[in-house]
Amino acid sequence: MFKSGFVAIIGKPNVGKSTLLNLLIGEKIAIVSHKPQATRKSVKGILNGEDYQIIFTDTPGAHESNKKLNAAIIKFIDEALEDFDVAVVMTDNNGEIDEVLEKYLEKIKQKNKKAILIINKIDLMSKEEIEEVKKRFIEKADFADIIETSLIQSYDAKEKILNSILSLLEEGPKYYEDDIISTETERFIIAEIIREKIMNSVGKEIPYHTAVVIDEMKYREEKGIYYIKANIIVERKTHKMIIIGKNGQLIKKIGQDARIDIEQFLDSKVFLELWVKVKEGWTKKEAMIKEYLDPRF
Ligand SMILES: Nc1nc2c(ncn2[C@@H]2O[C@H](COP(=O)(O)OP(=O)(O)OP(=O)(O)O)[C@@H](O)[C@H]2O)c(=O)[nH]1
Ligand SMILES: [Mg+2]
Known part of the structure; x- marks a missing residue:
């Protein structure tokens, strides 16, 4: 059965x-x-x-x-x-x-x-x-x-x-093909990996006001590498400065940690570019919440 x-x-x-x-x-x-x-x-x-x-x-x-x-x-x-x-x-x-x-x-x-x-x-x-x-x-x-x-x-x-x-569980059909492990998009999972590194390295309330959106993702065949550009969305200028860190040290570390996990996930070399963007009060605006929580890329 x-x-x-x-x-x-x-x-x-x-x-x-x-x-x-x-x-x-x-x-x-x-x-x-x-x-x-x-x-x-x-x-x-x-x-x-x-x-x-x-x-x-x-x-x-x-x-x-x-x-x-x-x-x-x-x-x-x-x-x-x-x-x-x-x-x-x-x-x-x-x-x-x-x-x-x-x-x-x-x-x-x-x-x-x-x-x-x-x-x-x-x-x-x-x-x-x-x-x-x-x-x-x-x-x-x-x-x-x-x-x-x-x-x-x-x-x-x-x-x-x-x-x-x-x-x-009871008897039932196979709903998905064998090789599918998730219905989430690769882009969503990659954005989440970056958000995880932010959660685990940036203090206090800031991660709760931060979202990550993949802006570009391309596979460069000739180099065998994924080129990924992601935007880190924050609510305030001060949050942007904290995430970037002194001399860009913190964002560099976030990028390095995320790249290791993304490379494992995609089973490929990855070039990751991170940008921090300020969207004033995005956590209070319905349309932006929708866009950043469940982004349809
Ligand atoms: N000590 C201990 N920690 C655990 C155990 N299982 C998970 N954790 C830790 O608990 C923390 C929360 O784990 P998550 O899996 O993110 O919990 P969650 O329920 O998905 O949390 P939300 O997404 O915030 O609702 C992480 O730091 C885990 O490593 C366990 O058996 N023992
Ligand atoms: Mg959870």
Whole structure:
């Protein structure tokens, strides 16, 4: 029997949802950061087995905010929960359940869909803490399975989670060709890699007001190299100066780190050119939010 289905990964920010997607797919398609709210748009990853195909959707962390940009981000969670077969609800050592997450748990229940609870980061938790978090979640929803794990330390995390999901999926068709691992465009993933380096190297609030857009991407056959020009969009002149850094040191480092990952992703040599552009108040303007969050290149 061939099994297939759509699996939505949801949870509070920073619990490890994107780490899980990358682990399951075996390639880095979603960005990961120690800072919360790294994911801004849902990212789909497709896993093919001999007798199954699973389409995962990694969603942004569930949080509330009256900011325009955050409202646009949160919409992606609702979208992911519109049509799915199994929900993977993820939590970590904080074990937080707030009204926002509760609303999504309620939605899963209403739709009568199966859910799995993953308690991640047990490397940071005592047995008592794990039990406490488990209790809190069981009170709020029914879970077909509960997995305690550490995605970065447990050697069997992937296998355990995958087996649990497979046991809940039903017979179904192959939706995508075997060689497709994501429905995201190469340009989107490359822009995200650059944004990840900014998130992980620029302090404070600035990454939350920064977007990355690929302006040009060409393969130069004669040299066997990709030429990529990307714009880093910031809200203020001061942000531009901080990202560029003293003598351009910081942007140079962002570019070097991003290039290494992009070369691995494209399996080719890459020449990366980064430009910082100021778009005053872009996080408050609907049209620009749309353009920069889900850019249709
Ligand atoms: N200690 C520990 N850290 C982990 C584990 N799994 C993931 N992390 C770290 O947790 C941080 C957040 O991981 P992400 O995968 O970006 O989390 P996320 O849920 O996608 O976050 P948002 O996109 O902001 O909602 C990163 O620094 C990860 O390296 C784990 O098992 N143990
Ligand atoms: Mg994420």
